[in-house]
Amino acid sequence: MGEIFLARLEGAAGFEKLFVIKRIIPHLANDNRFRAMLISEARVAANMSHANICQVYDLAESDRQLHIVMEYLEGVTLLAVLRKYSHQQRQLPFGFVAGVVHQVAEGLHYAHELRDRAGELLGIVHRDISPSNLFLTESGVAKVTDFGVAKAKGSTSTQSGAVKGKFAYMAPEQLAGHEVDRRADVFALGVVIVEMITNRRLFQRKTDYLTFRAVMEQPLPDFQHHRADLPEAVIPILHRALARDRDERYATVRELDAALSDVIGRPWSQAEISELIRSDFGEELRRHHSEVSGVVNRSALRTMPVILESPSDPDAENYLAFEASVDAGPTQAPGPGTSSAPRLRGTSLAVAGAVIAAVLVAVLAVRAVRAPSRQPPPSEPSRAGVTVARPSEPYGAAIHARDAELARCVAQHAERLPGGTQAVLRIGADGRARQVSFTPPDVDRSALGSCLRDIFATTVFPAAAAEREVVLGVRR
Secondary structure, three states, rough: EEEEEEEEEEEEEOOOEEEEEEEEEEOOOOOOHHHHHHHHHHHHHHOOOOOOOOEEEEEEEEOOOOEEEEEOEEEEEHHHHHHHHHHOOOOOOOOHHHHHHHHHHHHHHHHOOEEEOOOOOOOOOOOOHHHEEEEEEEEEEEEEEEOOOOOOOOOOOOOOOOOOOOHHHHHHHHHHHOOOHHHHHHHHHHHHHHHHOOOOOOOOOOOOHHHHHHHHHHHOOOHHOOOOOOOOOHHHHHHHOOOHHHOOOOOHHHHHHHHHHHHHEEEEOOHHHHHHHHOOHHHHHHHHHHHHHHHHOOOOOOOOOOOOOOOOOHHHHHHEEEEEEEEOOOOOOOOOOOOOOOOOOOHHHHHHEEEEEEEEEEEEEEEEEOOOOOOOOEEEEEOOOOOOEHHHHHHHHHHOHEEEEEEHHHHHHHOOOOOOOOOEEEEEEEEEEEEEEEEEEHHOOOHHHHHHHHHHHEEEEEOOOOOOOEEEEEEO
16 A cells, blocks of 8 residues: 655755655545554654654644655565575574574563553554564564554544454454454464464465465474474473464463573573674675665666565465365454364365355346346356356456455354345546445345445456446345
8 A cells, every 4th residue: 555765864964864765556546544553653653762663753744645764674574585495495483583583582572561641551552463464674673664554542443344464474363353352462473473483374375265274273293203303392481482372372471472582592682683694695785785775865766775675465386375174164363362262074174165165146237337237157166165257357356456355254254144145336537436236225234234244345457448347146
């Protein structure tokens, strides 16, 4: 949703300081949802001042575009480190893992404990802890970044039916749309720890739906199989951090950090972490410094500077993923305080997508607004079990991208849909839904209908020369 720019503040006597400007990408600048997210990020982050959290200094508006002013960092994301070590088939030292986890835990614990002027906890939950949102500076400081989907007490930025964050790092209760607390960040940090130790993606799969199933049902693998020198005492710590019942997890990230440090070895200092970063990324950092210097000094520049590794979540191919077997039956999302034991049946997760959470969505027609309707074309089943009309494949693909959220809707709401239920979407030329309605009208007033409507309304469809009407057949 955002784009970033390098900015320089100039002052008297040659004073200058670099900052980062983050703004909403232009074609979404007037979308109230994205404006609310940026404002929420600024409000949450501006209250925080900690060495292990990327600082936000200001929220401003220029030419009717909101932007935030952030701390400029030089270094690499943890994602860059994991990719390099995975591709080179190397293992991260346990001291490095413990050192990074300690710093990240300190930053998160500070955010979780932050209070307002009246002394009341703000209830901040990051909700998007992942390797791409953990930054390691050249000086060896770990920074938690991107509070764009963070939740605080009284926040109204999350709509019903919206799931925010990266599915592969979400706690089960977060995926299920339940209220979350700091223990969701404990779960996400647990996933990150496993990936640092094993150099494998724990829950990421080929599709959102398969990732959803992995988080909800996958039995935890044998970590020592992929890291033979892993101390036996670490395994119960990881299992507790990744408990599907949040009441069984560590209550705070600081408790998780203390337990891990006791058995995995001495956490590396900032100087030791810095030495690894400079050694493994020296060439990339020198090139980055040269590019930034060219921009700052306004010299001729052929290549614009880039962040070392995109902040977006990678596909499973970027580094290896664990494989597991789970039951291919309907997913039952755990409620708050309930456990969900894995059910093993020997069915490969790679083909479990043949059942799509007991909800089927078919693209019945795509037509220009005010054009005469046409007979629905023949259809064929898609890979994920969603029936998609052949001429409408781009629209079916857009719906498939929301498989995990469709599954969450079904898991959260028990009511059935009447036979013949249809969703009618009026989609603008930019691919955004302008209106979503259901027939029969009673579906519009149901909780499941509301959840599905939120998903369809926020789906990005193919752009076109004119406004279109897309008719979806929906049944459960």
